[in-house]
Amino acid sequence: xLQVKLTGTLxxxxxxxxxVEIDAATIRELLTRLVERYPRMSKHLDEGIxxxxxxxxxxxxxxxxxxxxxxxxxxxxxxGG
Amino acid sequence: xxSVLVSTTINGDAVEYACPQDETLLDSLRxxxxxxxxxxxxxxxxxxxxxxxLDGRLVCSCLVLxxxxxxxxxxxxxxxxxxxxxxxLQEKFIEHAALQCGICTPGFLIxxxxxxxxxxxxxxxxxxxxxxxxxxxxxGYDKIVRAVQAAAKQMRKK
Amino acid sequence: xxQDTSYTHQKFNVIGTRPKRPDGIDKVTGRAKFGADTSAxxxxxxxxxxxxxAHATIRKIDTSKAERLKGxxxxxxxxxxxxxxxxxxxxxxxxxxxxxxxxxLYDGHAVAAVAAIDAQTAKKALKLIKVDYKVLPHVTDVDExxxxxxxxxxxxxxxxxxxxxxKRPSNISQRTEFGHGDVEAGFAEAxxxxxxxxxxxxxxxxxxxxxxxxxxxxxxxxxxxxxxxxGHFTFRNICSSLLGMDVAKLKVTASEIGGxxxxxxHVWMEPVALALSRKANRPVKLVMSRDEVFRATGPxxxxxxxxxxxxxxxxxxxxxxxxxxYQNGAFxxxxxxxxxxTSFACYDxxxxxxxxxxxxxxxxxxxxxxxxxxxxxxxxxxxxxDLVAAEIGMDPVDFRIKNAAKEGTLASYGPxxxxxxxxxxxxxxKNHPHMRARLGKNQGRGMACGFWFNFGGQTCTDLNIGxxxxxxxxxxxxxxxxSRASLSLIAAEELGIPYDQVITNIAxxxxxxxxxxxxxxxxxxxxxxxxxxxxxxxxxxxxxxxAQMWEIxxxxxxxxxxxxxxxxKKHGNLPQLSLKEIAAKAPNTGGxxxxxxxxxxxxxxxxxxxxxxxxxxxxxxxxxKVIRYTVIQDAGxxxxxxxxxGQFQGGAVQGIGWAxxxxxxxxxxxxxxxxxxxxxxxPVCSDIPFIDTQILEIPNPNHPYxxxxxxxxxxxxxxxxxxxxxxxxxxxxxxxxxxxxxxxLKALVEASGS
Ligand code: FES
Ligand code: FES
Numbered sequence: 001x002l003q004v005k006l007t008g009t010l011x012x013x014x015x016x017x018x019x020v021e022i023d024a025a026t027i028r029e030l031l032t033r034l035v036e037r038y039p040r041m042s043k044h045l046d047e048g049i050x051x052x053x054x055x056x057x058x059x060x061x062x063x064x065x066x067x068x069x070x071x072x073x074x075x076x077x078x079x080g081g
Numbered sequence: 082x083x084s085v086l087v088s089t090t091i092n093g094d095a096v097e098y099a100c101p102q103d104e105t106l107l108d109s110l111r112x113x114x115x116x117x118x119x120x121x122x123x124x125x126x127x128x129x130x131x132x133x134x135l136d137g138r139l140v141c142s143c144l145v146l147x148x149x150x151x152x153x154x155x156x157x158x159x160x161x162x163x164x165x166x167x168x169x170l171q172e173k174f175i176e177h178a179a180l181q182c183g184i185c186t187p188g189f190l191i192x193x194x195x196x197x198x199x200x201x202x203x204x205x206x207x208x209x210x211x212x213x214x215x216x217x218x219x220x221g222y223d224k225i226v227r228a229v230q231a232a233a234k235q236m237r238k239k
Numbered sequence: 240x241x242q243d244t245s246y247t248h249q250k251f252n253v254i255g256t257r258p259k260r261p262d263g264i265d266k267v268t269g270r271a272k273f274g275a276d277t278s279a280x281x282x283x284x285x286x287x288x289x290x291x292x293a294h295a296t297i298r299k300i301d302t303s304k305a306e307r308l309k310g311x312x313x314x315x316x317x318x319x320x321x322x323x324x325x326x327x328x329x330x331x332x333x334x335x336x337x338x339x340x341x342x343x344l345y346d347g348h349a350v351a352a353v354a355a356i357d358a359q360t361a362k363k364a365l366k367l368i369k370v371d372y373k374v375l376p377h378v379t380d381v382d383e384x385x386x387x388x389x390x391x392x393x394x395x396x397x398x399x400x401x402x403x404x405x406k407r408p409s410n411i412s413q414r415t416e417f418g419h420g421d422v423e424a425g426f427a428e429a430x431x432x433x434x435x436x437x438x439x440x441x442x443x444x445x446x447x448x449x450x451x452x453x454x455x456x457x458x459x460x461x462x463x464x465x466x467x468x469x470g471h472f473t474f475r476n477i478c479s480s481l482l483g484m485d486v487a488k489l490k491v492t493a494s495e496i497g498g499x500x501x502x503x504x505h506v507w508m509e510p511v512a513l514a515l516s517r518k519a520n521r522p523v524k525l526v527m528s529r530d531e532v533f534r535a536t537g538p539x540x541x542x543x544x545x546x547x548x549x550x551x552x553x554x555x556x557x558x559x560x561x562x563x564x565y566q567n568g569a570f571x572x573x574x575x576x577x578x579x580x581t582s583f584a585c586y587d588x589x590x591x592x593x594x595x596x597x598x599x600x601x602x603x604x605x606x607x608x609x610x611x612x613x614x615x616x617x618x619x620x621x622x623x624x625d626l627v628a629a630e631i632g633m634d635p636v637d638f639r640i641k642n643a644a645k646e647g648t649l650a651s652y653g654p655x656x657x658x659x660x661x662x663x664x665x666x667x668x669k670n671h672p673h674m675r676a677r678l679g680k681n682q683g684r685g686m687a688c689g690f691w692f693n694f695g696g697q698t699c700t701d702l703n704i705g706x707x708x709x710x711x712x713x714x715x716x717x718x719x720x721x722s723r724a725s726l727s728l729i730a731a732e733e734l735g736i737p738y739d740q741v742i743t744n745i746a747x748x749x750x751x752x753x754x755x756x757x758x759x760x761x762x763x764x765x766x767x768x769x770x771x772x773x774x775x776x777x778x779x780x781x782x783x784x785x786a787q788m789w790e791i792x793x794x795x796x797x798x799x800x801x802x803x804x805x806x807x808k809k810h811g812n813l814p815q816l817s818l819k820e821i822a823a824k825a826p827n828t829g830g831x832x833x834x835x836x837x838x839x840x841x842x843x844x845x846x847x848x849x850x851x852x853x854x855x856x857x858x859x860x861x862x863x864k865v866i867r868y869t870v871i872q873d874a875g876x877x878x879x880x881x882x883x884x885g886q887f888q889g890g891a892v893q894g895i896g897w898a899x900x901x902x903x904x905x906x907x908x909x910x911x912x913x914x915x916x917x918x919x920x921x922p923v924c925s926d927i928p929f930i931d932t933q934i935l936e937i938p939n940p941n942h943p944y945x946x947x948x949x950x951x952x953x954x955x956x957x958x959x960x961x962x963x964x965x966x967x968x969x970x971x972x973x974x975x976x977x978x979x980x981x982x983x984l985k986a987l988v989e990a991s992g993s
Contacts, residue, residue: 005653007415007417007580007652007653008400008415008416008417008573008576008580009399009400009413009415009576011400012399012400016402047329050694052653052654054654054655054657055650055654055655055656055657056657056841056842056941057654057692057694057841057842057843057845058839058841058842059694059695059696059697059839059841061839061841064839064841071654071655073653073654075580075652075653076573076576078577078580078692078694079501079504079573079577079607079611079758080501080504080607080610080611080692080693080694080758080761080951101359108358111275111276116269117269117272117273117275117276118268118269118270119269120273120447120448120497121275121449121526122447122448122449122529122916123529123915123916124528124529125529125915125916125917127915127916127917128447128529128916130447157269158267158268158269159268159269161267161268162268167264167267167268170267171264171267171268174263174267175259175260175263175264175267176259177881178257178260178721178881178882178884178885180263180266180267181498181719181720181721181882181885181886181889182446182447182448182495182496182497182498182499182719182720183262183266183267183271183495183497184273184446184447184448184495184497184498185447185497186266186267187267187269190267206925208924209924209925209927210924210925212923212924212925213923213924213925214923215923215924216445216447216916216921216923217447217924218444218445218446218447218498218500218889218893218921219498219720219885219889220885220888220889220892221885221888221889221890221891221892221893221927221930222892222922222923222924222927223884223888223927223929223930224881224884224885224888225924226924226929
């Protein structure tokens with residue numbers, strides 16, 4: 001079971017929970033389960049989000065593996081200059 | 082407005098073009114003669130990207146009219162190297178990484194050449210003020226000043 | 240394992256050397272072709288008519304006279320750009336920013352466009368277009384825009400992130416909050432609390448090359464676009480979707496780019512050029528003037544920031560909060576959120592909270608500017624850090640070292656840090672000779688820290704080996720500052736061959752798979768990673784070919800120092816085969832030898848910098864000159880140190896300009912008053928000292944060579960470093976950037992009066 005934390009405006013899509021529990025081994029599973037449980041997340045996923053796994057920031061590449069006890073953060077995708 | 086025929090010398094070659102009376106020399110060089118090494122950064126004399134020499138004097142070609150070039154001599158960045166040999170300034174700019182994007186480079190090269198023609202052994206201060214008419218947004222000027230110092234040194238050896 | 244990203248700890252052959260860049264000669268001889276340097280047969284000149292009003296309803300546009308002018312081939316309004324965005328508000332915003340739809344939202348907003356046979360005719364045609372405006376009340380100041388009664392810019396924007404859901408539209412598009420712990424309890428523990436408000440003005444990226452493109456659309460719906468951009472693949476996706484074209488039918492070629500810094504990650508007039516070309520059935524060249532660049536392309540935000548930091552006498556920070564209001568221009572974005580995320584990222588804080596507000600104004604749509612949003616937050620936080628240090632009587636560097644984030648710190652924006660470089664940059668500051676240099680009269684020294692995320696993204700490269708053993712590396716990330724040299728170094732390193740044996744090219748959108756933009760400091764990081772993988776794939780092929788040439792099993796072949804080597808007792812005596820020898824036999828051993836790679840290159844590694852700055856302030860005029868400047872930053876691994884130093888120096892000088900001079904000045908009428916380089920004064924050569932650099936190399940564990948992004952962080956510390964230096968020089972604390980002579984003078988007068 002992953003403790004998934006959400007930052008910024010993503011929180012409002014999960015009924016203002018700062019943290020949700022999800023069972024997932026890849027980013028794809030994580031995102032699928034999230035949308036199943038919180039349909040309002042799908043709008044944010046369409047916009048593209050970033051996933052921080054153990055402090056490293058990943059794009060929403062489905063295949064990326066998530067280790068069992070990883071610290072997972074969802075955040076909006078960050079633009080750069 | 083009727084066009085005017087202009088006969089001029091550019092980088093040592095006789096060149097003729099016809100341009101409207103209100104066209105800038107910058108536009109004539111770029112659009113009529115095809116010398117797109119002369120860049121436009123502002124069109125108002127504030128960035129130096131369009132620098133050329135006109136009868137040996139450093140000018141912003143965006144502040145000169147195309148018709149004013151009649152009977153005069155122009156040097157642009159395209160005329161800096163000698164055959165297949167790069168000018169020492171060109172060499173040193175590459176060697177010292179004095180360009181990042183390179184859009185300001187033609188203007189800096191022309192301005193630096195004008196400076197070294199006047200003053201072959203400039204101090205850092207003199208280089209900085211000599212190039213103060215040229216904007217570079219990428220490099221912070223550090224490597225440009227060093228490249229000009231290195232080129233000056235090499236040119237003095239000859 | 241071609242896609243193993245882990246750090247290899249290898250000893251490098253060519254990485255870290257400083258060879259000449261491959262595009263150097265073209266750029267010093269005027270041969271390099273930038274956005275405005277190309278032309279097409281039959282090309283027309285495109286020009287855009289812009290709103291002189293900050294906020295207005297467009298009742299009617301009469302283009303009939305312009306259309307009748309001889310030599311005019313197309314006149315365009317938003318009627319020619321139907322909304323195909325299918326409810327995607329972000330895309331509609333892009334379209335509306337390119338061409339006003341019934342309302343003008345800022346001074347400079349495009350309202351119509353023409354294409355004509357030459358510039359003279361196009362200019363005349365613009366004058367013949369009659370626009371009937373109903374001028375509306377406007378607001379351009381970030382704090383004014385959130386006062387009750389301020390004109391509402393977008394009536395569909397309701398503040399997100401607040402409960403209960405607002406019923407009325409607002410200029411605050413979203414509120415976001417980050418942090419952890421209990422800040423109230425933290426402040427209660429503090430011996431000293433400093434609370435202060437700051438303002439920063441809007442600045443522009445200031446790239447010397449204005450936006451320029453050449454568009455050519457054919458009646459069959461296919462087309463081409465030559466454009467100065469940081470991401471031609473993204474431009475292709477956006478343009479084709481806005482214009483209803485098939486992605487594959489639009490070929491976009493990135494010209495050489497004359498600076499971007501984030502400003503060329505957005506489309507501004509490219510869809511208009513394509514639409515003009517489609518309407519005229521001729522190629523159209525559209526080049527912005529500097530005035531247009533200032534008025535209508537994305538500057539960075541103006542901001543207003545409140546910071547509160549509490550600390551114990553021993554220097555431990557007990558709590559920190561920030562409230563950040565970021566002006567987004569006329570279209571909502573996430574800049575305030577980014578400010579809130581980055582504000583306290585340098586520190587290890589038990590109790591921290593930052594709240595970001597994104598706010599609309601009648602100003603141009605804001606774009607990223609090098610580590611977007613971080614410098615303004617850092618100005619507030621790092622100025623306050625110095626104030627707290629002074630209150631508790633601690634050296635500002637020691638105070639920062641005591642509180643610096645480290646591996647295992649819970650970052651203020653959420654995650655836990657891996658190995659990071661803030662501590663080492665601060666130690667380097669402490670030990671730097673600059674810190675011990677003597678200061679003269681009216682001179683002062685300041686320092687400050689900065690943070691930026693960096694990221695990777697979708698990347699695709701091809702590596703092809705020629706018959707003579709030379710290597711072509713094809714990438715899809717635009718080279719904004721020497722990345723072709725760095726990428727050639729990386730491919731050469733991986734293959735074990737000399738630098739000159741590799742030539743790196745930037746492909747157009749028809750020649751390579753999709754690549755995200757060169758932004759977020761990702762150019763060398765991600766294409767470098769893809770180049771390593773492509774080279775590893777090519778080595779697999781080379782080993783197979785060598786095995787074939789030797790007629791031995793491939794398992795017995797290893798690749799070492801650019802050569803195939805046969806292993807084991809049986810084959811060990813075979814003479815090695817060089818890349819060149821294997822390449823020569825390619826036609827007989829299975830055809831061309833190549834390696835490809837498609838990756839989402841992630842983990843560009845967060846990056847930290849600490850800057851030291853000495854200034855001299857003239858107390859008579861308030862004019863401030865930077866007399867010495869040092870940048871210390873973690874680069875992970877510097878592939879080509881010259882271009883890493885160049886990024887450090889360039890970012891620092893942009894920051895110096897922002898700190899001391901640059902600012903958008905709007906009049907009462909909502910019009911931009913200084914849309915030119917004369918009045919928007921960027922630093923020139925004589926304003927600036929040499930910028931010393933110190934590159935730290937704390938390897939990124941998630942890149943084979945340890946590379947981190949380097950391009951952006953250097954703009955984060957300067958505002959605060961200079962503010963701190965000014966304060967140490969003349970004893971006044973500036974809380975408004977730019978610290979222009981009048982502002983400093985005013986502060987000096989006020990201080991002496993009290
Ligand atoms: S284009 Fe002539 S000075 Fe800028
Ligand atoms: S190198 Fe880009 S402006 Fe000078």
